Each structure stands twice: as structure tokens, then as C-alpha cells.
Amino acid sequence: MADEEDALSSNPNEAPNHSEESRQRKHAALLERLANRHQTRLENSLTRRSADSDSSSSSPSFESTSSFLSRFADSKRSIESRIAQCRLTPTSESTQLKSNLDSISASISDLEKLVAENSYFLPSYEVRSLLKAISDLKQSLESLSSELVPKKKFIFKNKAAKKEKAPIFDSMKEKEPETDKPAKVGFTVPESPGFRNKTGEVLVREFKGSEIGEFTISDLDSCEVRLIGCVRALFAHRLRNCRIFGGPVSASILIEGAEDCVFVIASHQIRIHHVKASDFYLRVRSRPIIEDTTNVRFAPYCLSYEGIDEDLKSAGLNEETGNWAHVDDFGWLRAVQSPNWSILPENDRIGLIKISDPNKGAEKI
Known part of the structure; x- marks a missing residue:
């Protein structure tokens, strides 16, 4: 009987203790939820800051x-x-x-x-x-x-035109009958190192170890040009019946006026103006651009010389992009294929050209 009374007397004390423990557990759970919510907000804030930082860095x-x-x-x-x-x-x-x-x-x-x-x-x-x-x-x-x-x-002239030998295209124009059309303002040939006013010659220049940044070839007739090594920019102006074999150009190539020529060249960007009946073997990072140009054909780059792989890599042109086959004709705005350019059939391509030895002619491999 005494034991039962003790048990009954203990129940009122246990109930309050049990209630207190429950409140403590609920309070602890609430604190945990608040802590988790704060941590989540902090992480979201850091994420937004990181995104803002990335945006500003771009x-x-x-x-x-x-x-x-x-x-x-x-x-x-x-x-x-x-x-x-x-x-x-x-x-x-x-x-x-x-x-x-x-x-x-x-x-x-x-x-x-x-x-x-x-x-x-x-x-x-x-x-x-x-x-x-x-x-x-x-x-x-x-x-x-x-x-x-x-x-x-009114005739625009460059310094090269002051030589005794007249540029080949000027001599051609003298034989043509005069017309009533006004003389056009032509492209100004850059005063950079280069080959100018030559006929029927093999012209070779090695750029390895040189500090030449820009190179110009201008007023050439029936010449073969071999450029070994890298330059930053290449300019070609008034060429006829020429073969141009060039190593990689790290920036851009601008061709202004050419006829019956073959170009084997590589560059990040290539622009072709006023060119007729010529073939281009290209490696180019962006799409080639033609303007006021007709009857030109395109094929992949096919040049070889000792050290060309290193030169292509240093110029950022070691990978073939296939852009040689994707030409933008700025004079043709229709949705259909431009009639001014085409892909050179494989049977008509010249094959791999080797120009390692400056004392020998270009070799087909």
C-alpha cells in the first residue's frame, strides 16, 4: 500500500519533468531550423556575389x-x-x-x-x-x-611607282583605249618591307629570326613568291599570273587586285577584293571574305617546309577549321550559292607543295 502511494505521489513530479524536456527539444529544433535557414541565406548570398563577380570579369x-x-x-x-x-x-x-x-x-x-x-x-x-x-x-x-x-x-601613286620601271598594271592601262569613266581612288599600298615591281622572278623571304611584322607584295607579273616563317600581316596588291606560297600569318591577309594567280596561304582572317580567275588554298580561322571578285576557287592549305608545324602552332593555326570552304561574298546577298566562287575539284588541285630549300623551286609531293 505504501508502495502504491509512493508511485502515485511520484506521478505529479514526472509529468512536469516530461513537459520540460519536450519544450527543450522543441526549442532546440527551432534553433536548428533557424541556423539552417541562416546558412542557406548565407550560401545564396555568396552564390549571387560569385555570379556578379563572374559577370563583371566577363x-x-x-x-x-x-x-x-x-x-x-x-x-x-x-x-x-x-x-x-x-x-x-x-x-x-x-x-x-x-x-x-x-x-x-x-x-x-x-x-x-x-x-x-x-x-x-x-x-x-x-x-x-x-x-x-x-x-x-x-x-x-x-x-x-x-x-x-x-x-x-589626278593619279594616286605609291613610292614604288617612282622607279624607272612602270608597274605592270599601269603599262597595261596605257594600251587600253581611253574611256569617259573617272579615275578611281585605289588601295594605298603599305610602306612595309616586301617585293614590288617584279616580272618573271622567283622571290624568297625567310622570316625566322626577323622582326618584320607586315609584308607587302605588289605589282608582280609571272612571279613565284615563297614566304617561309610567320608574319603578323600580309598585303597583296596588283598581281598577275603569280604563285604565292606563304607560311602562317598571325593576324590578317588583304588581297586587292589579282588575276590568274594561285595563293597557298594561312591566316586568322583573309579578305579578297577585285580578284579574277584565281585559286586559293587556305587555312583560316574565320570565314574568308570576297568582294567584287569573280571565278575564284577554294581548297585546303597544302604547304610544307621545315618547321611549318611549329610556325602554325605559334600563329594559332595548327588546327584545320574547314572554313576554307565557307566563303562570305559581300557582293552577293541572295540566299542561294554565290556564282562568284566554288570549291576546287580534287582532281584539279595542285597537291602538297614543299618550299624548304630557298635555292630550289617549289616541289610537288
């Missing part, structure tokens, strides 16, 4: 593009202002007027070269817009020159 490329476009716009406005100023120059001051037109033409060429060198890093639609703007500048200058300068007195 902005320099956009800023770089924006900066380039701003610089281009400033240069374009400057050229347009100079063209407008020329219209106010009295025609009696022919010497000053010619000097101003020469200077504007050189500025347009420099701007075009700048776009070519940076086109690989710019969006394709921006490149198209920039090239269209340059084309408009050329047209404006051409119209101005035909209005203000007499036809036979």
Missing part, C-alpha cells in the same frame, strides 16, 4: 569591343569632316587639293587595315557594318575626286 571583352567601335566612329567622323573640308577648297589650289585627297585615301586604307586586323575578335555583324562604312567612305572620296580633279591629272 565585361572587359565587351568593353574592348565597345572601345574599338568608339575609336572607329571617331576616325570615321574625322575622315568625313576632311572630305567635307575638301569640298570647300578652291579647285585652283590643285596641289593642296591633291595632297588632301592622298591623305584621306591613306587614312581610309589605315582604317580598313585596322578593321581587318581586329575582325577575328569582333562579332560578324559588326564587321559587316564596319566594312560597309568603309565602302561608303571610299565611294564618297571617289565621287569627290571625280568632281574636283581633272581626270588625267
Whole structure:
């Protein structure tokens, strides 16, 4: 009986203890939930900060593009202002007027070269817009020159044209009958190292160990050009019946005026203007661009010389992209294939060309 009373007397004490333990467990669970919620919020905050950091770190490329476009716009406005100023120059001051037109033409060429060198890093639609703007500048200058300068007195010349031997294309033009069309403002040949005004020669240049950044080949007829090693930029102007074998170019190649030629060249960006009946064997990182060009054919790069693999790798051209077969014709805006270019049939291709020995001719392998 006493034991039962003890048991009954103990129950009132156990109930409060049990209730207290329950409250403590609930309180601990609440604290745990709050701690977990705080940790989750902290992790979300860190994630957002990381995303913001990544976004800000990716902005320099956009800023770089924006900066380039701003610089281009400033240069374009400057050229347009100079063209407008020329219209106010009295025609009696022919010497000053010619000097101003020469200077504007050189500025347009420099701007075009700048776009070519940076086109690989710019969006394709921006490149198209920039090239269209340059084309408009050329047209404006051409119209101005035909209005203000007499036809036979206004001729753009480069330093190479001062030699006793006239450029091959100039001599050809002398034999053609005169027309009433105004003389066009031509491409200004860069004053960089190069081969100029040659006929029927084999021209070899090795760039290994040299500090040549840009190289020019201009006014060549029936010549074979072999360029061994890397350069930053290559310019080709007024070529006829020539074979051009070139190592990798780390930036861009600009070809302005060629006929019945073969080009075996590699570059990040290749632009082809006013070319007829020529074959191109290319390795190129971006799509080749043609303009005012007809009857040209394309095939993959096929050049070999000692050390070419290292040169291709250093120029970032060691991988074949297949872009040689994807040509953009800026003069053909229809959805169907441009009739101005085609893929060179395999049976008509020249095969691998080896130019390792400067003292020997190019060898077909």
C-alpha cells in the first residue's frame, strides 16, 4: 500500500519533468531550423556575389569591343569632316587639293587595315557594318575626286611607282583605249618591307629570326613568291599570273587586285577584293571574305617546309577549321550559292607543295 502511494505521489513530479524536456527539444529544433535557414541565406548570398563577380570579369571583352567601335566612329567622323573640308577648297589650289585627297585615301586604307586586323575578335555583324562604312567612305572620296580633279591629272601613286620601271598594271592601262569613266581612288599600298615591281622572278623571304611584322607584295607579273616563317600581316596588291606560297600569318591577309594567280596561304582572317580567275588554298580561322571578285576557287592549305608545324602552332593555326570552304561574298546577298566562287575539284588541285630549300623551286609531293 505504501508502495502504491509512493508511485502515485511520484506521478505529479514526472509529468512536469516530461513537459520540460519536450519544450527543450522543441526549442532546440527551432534553433536548428533557424541556423539552417541562416546558412542557406548565407550560401545564396555568396552564390549571387560569385555570379556578379563572374559577370563583371566577363565585361572587359565587351568593353574592348565597345572601345574599338568608339575609336572607329571617331576616325570615321574625322575622315568625313576632311572630305567635307575638301569640298570647300578652291579647285585652283590643285596641289593642296591633291595632297588632301592622298591623305584621306591613306587614312581610309589605315582604317580598313585596322578593321581587318581586329575582325577575328569582333562579332560578324559588326564587321559587316564596319566594312560597309568603309565602302561608303571610299565611294564618297571617289565621287569627290571625280568632281574636283581633272581626270588625267589626278593619279594616286605609291613610292614604288617612282622607279624607272612602270608597274605592270599601269603599262597595261596605257594600251587600253581611253574611256569617259573617272579615275578611281585605289588601295594605298603599305610602306612595309616586301617585293614590288617584279616580272618573271622567283622571290624568297625567310622570316625566322626577323622582326618584320607586315609584308607587302605588289605589282608582280609571272612571279613565284615563297614566304617561309610567320608574319603578323600580309598585303597583296596588283598581281598577275603569280604563285604565292606563304607560311602562317598571325593576324590578317588583304588581297586587292589579282588575276590568274594561285595563293597557298594561312591566316586568322583573309579578305579578297577585285580578284579574277584565281585559286586559293587556305587555312583560316574565320570565314574568308570576297568582294567584287569573280571565278575564284577554294581548297585546303597544302604547304610544307621545315618547321611549318611549329610556325602554325605559334600563329594559332595548327588546327584545320574547314572554313576554307565557307566563303562570305559581300557582293552577293541572295540566299542561294554565290556564282562568284566554288570549291576546287580534287582532281584539279595542285597537291602538297614543299618550299624548304630557298635555292630550289617549289616541289610537288
